Amino acid sequence: MGRIVSDENNVIIGLSIIIGVSVGLGSLVFRFLLEGARTLLFEGLAGPEGTSTYFLVILIPAIGGLLVGPIIHFFASEAKGHGVPEVMSAVALRGGIIRRRVAMAKALASAICIGSGGSAGREGPIVQIGSAIGSGIGQFARMSAQRLRILVGCGSAAGIAAVFNAPIAGVMFALEIILGDWGIRTLSPVVLSSVLASVTARLAIGDKVAFRVPEYHLVSAWEIPIYSVLGILAGIVAVLFIRSLYKWEDLFESLKIPGYLKPAVGGLLVGAVGFFFPQIxxxxxxxxxxxxxxxxxxxxLLALVLAKIGATSFTLGSGNSGGIFAPSLFMGAMLGAAVGSIAHTFLPNLTASEGAYALVGMAAVVGGTTHAPITAMLIIFEMTNDYSIILPVMLCTAVSTLVSSQMNRESIYTLKLARRGINLKRGMEVNIMGSIAVETIMVKKVETVLASQSLADFLKFLQQTTETSFPVVDDSGRLIGVLSLQDVREVLLNESRAGLEQILIAQDIADTDPATLHPGHTLNDAMMKFGKRDSDRLPVVNPDTRELLGIVKRSDVINAYNRALLSAGR
Known part of the structure; x- marks a missing residue:
């Protein structure tokens, strides 16, 4: 059995290496397409600001929309929008299966959209492209659904690492947003893919950082309240951005024109904004x-915050293709610089320059929009190669995420799924988890221990079983507690209790306040209790009498969830 598990792990590791290198090369192709589209469409037609043809910037995003619309409408509808929710849905509902054509469609559509001036970023496209590559390789190798999900996570991590030169943030993005799984069997291949994708990209384009900034520091303790205010404002801006994006998406959905023409309408609005604010x-x-x-x-600075919210909402709401990460960074930088400018004007000797606040604001708005603060902090550090202002970044991002999550329960990613009736938590759909009662999957034949059983007899019993924890019941079958090997180990290692094996009974050393389930509880309830107690087995009891009815295992919950997905045809 050990050899089989080892071989399976080796296969996953081997595939993760292939995915990392493949996505790294794919990111270079995506960069080439994007720069080519920008040179051909944007720079080639409009020319620099102030020239006689500059007015064409109003039309160029619309031209890009005319090209993007048919690609998405007729070839791969999954390429519409920012892409990350589609990957999350594939992981949670389709066992990690993503159509192979998605990578090609997303790369081409996003390159044209961003290259023609559409207000969007590269993170969403490369996550979807990388995930599609990972899924395709996994499907070719005939991986199970569980392993295919891991390989999709490998692809998404590799994409972030390659495009942003941020391998640590790539790993955190995959674990925090895409998979919701921090287990070692998931972490190792994801790390490998992320590192190799970053190395592959660096070999071709060098070890460059996206933003080069002066070294900033926390100047005085008086800046802490100012950064806290910036965090609150960043959370509000993040919520405003999320609501604006989906409001415009609804408006474009209501337009009575063919779907493949809507990106052109959005592009025209972007061009109009960009004519006055070309920075967006x-x-x-x-x-x-x-x-x-x-x-x-x-x-x-303040005008650009609002202009970017509008331009990005027009771009992605109309069905164009691109990510929300770069727009969030943009909004955060402008907002932070504005707050820093005000603070430095009134407190010049007690505050850093506005650039420091811009840097902190970038992480804060990203954290607020994605509800992924760890990823937000790490990607800023890696994109700037600057860790000197880590405390304000951590504080501001945490405050922003808290404010945003209080005002808007869903992140910019999960809201798109929630609007379709899909409620994800830790990579699983809560709606399905909440529709299955634990009594349908519990194991009724359970090895139990009598509360009056001596420790010596229990130790003899352990030699005849492979289980590691046992419900402790009284003579009438009522649950008294749960006795685990860890409980016994603590007693045996305690010198003050040496020689008490014949005196101590199971009830003396058992956990008498264990987490329990009732027959009517759902799989979602079970997973929440598994997480709180870090347990793999939970007893099911009668809520009135506490009679032990059975046991629910974590593995059985996951298997029942997967069976429900298959039976639902998802």
Whole structure:
């Protein structure tokens, strides 16, 4: 059996290596397509600001939309929008199966959209492209649903690592957002894929960081309240962005025109905004660098926050293809720089320059939109190669995420799924988990221990079983507690209790306040209690008499969930 498990793990590791290198190469192709589209469509047609043809910037995003619309409408509808929710749905509901054509469609559509000035980022596209590559390789190798999900996570981590040169953030993104699984069997292949994708990309384009910033520090303790205010404002901006995006998505859905023409309408609106605020075109990184260096005025900074929210809502709400990560970074940088500018004006000797606040604001808005604060913090550190301002980044991101989650329970990713009736938690659909009662999957024949059984007799009993924890019951079958090997080990290692094996009984050393389930509880209830108690087995009892009815195992819950998905045809 050990040899079989070892061979299976080796296969996963081997495939994760292939995925990492493949996604790294794929990211280079995506970069080439994006830069080619930008040169051909945006720079080639409009020219620099101030030239006689610059007015064409109003039309270029619409031209891009005319090209993107048919690709998405006729070839791969999954490529519509920012892409990450589609990957989350595939992991939770389809066992990690993603159509192979999605990678090609997403790469082409996103490159055209961003290259023509559409207000979107590269994170969503490369996550979906990487995930599709991982899924395709896993399907070719005939992996089970459980392993296929891991390989999809490998692909998404590799995508983030390759495009943003951020392997640690790539791992956290896959674990925190896509998979919701931190187990060692998941972590190891995801780390491998992320590292190899980053190395592959670096070999081709060098070890570059997206933003080069001066070294900032926390100047004084007086800045803590200011950063806290920035965190609150960032959370509000994140919620405003989420609500605006889906409001415009609803408006475009209600338009009585063919779906493949809607991206062009959105592109026309983006062009109109961009004519007055050209900083919002594409990912907006040049403007972010300007904000980090403190080169933008206060009024312009505030105007750009609103302009970027509108432009991104027009782009993605109309059905164009791109990510929300870069727009969130942009909004955070502008908001942070604005707050920093005000603070530094009134407290010049007690505060850092506005660039420091721009950097912190970037992480804060990303955390607020994605509800993934760890990923937000790490990706900022890796994109700037600057860890000197870590405390304000941590504080501000935590506050922003808290404010955003209180105002909007769903993140920008999960809200899209919730609007379809899909409620995900830790990578599983709560609606399905909540529809299955534990009494339908519990094991009724359970090895139990009498409360009056001596420790010596229990030790003899352990030699005849492979279980590691046992319900302790009285003579009438009522649950008294749960006795585990860990409980016994603590007693045996306690010198003050040496020689008491004949005196101590099971009830003396058992956990007499264990987590329990009732027959009417759902699988979702069970998973929540498994997480709180870090247990793999929970007793099921009669809620009135506490009579032991059976045992529910974590593995049985997951198997029942997978069977429900198959029977539902998902």
């Amino acid at each position: 075109f594409s990912d907006g990184y040049p403007a972010v660098n300007e904000a980090l260096r403190g080169h933008l005025g206060l009024v312009l």
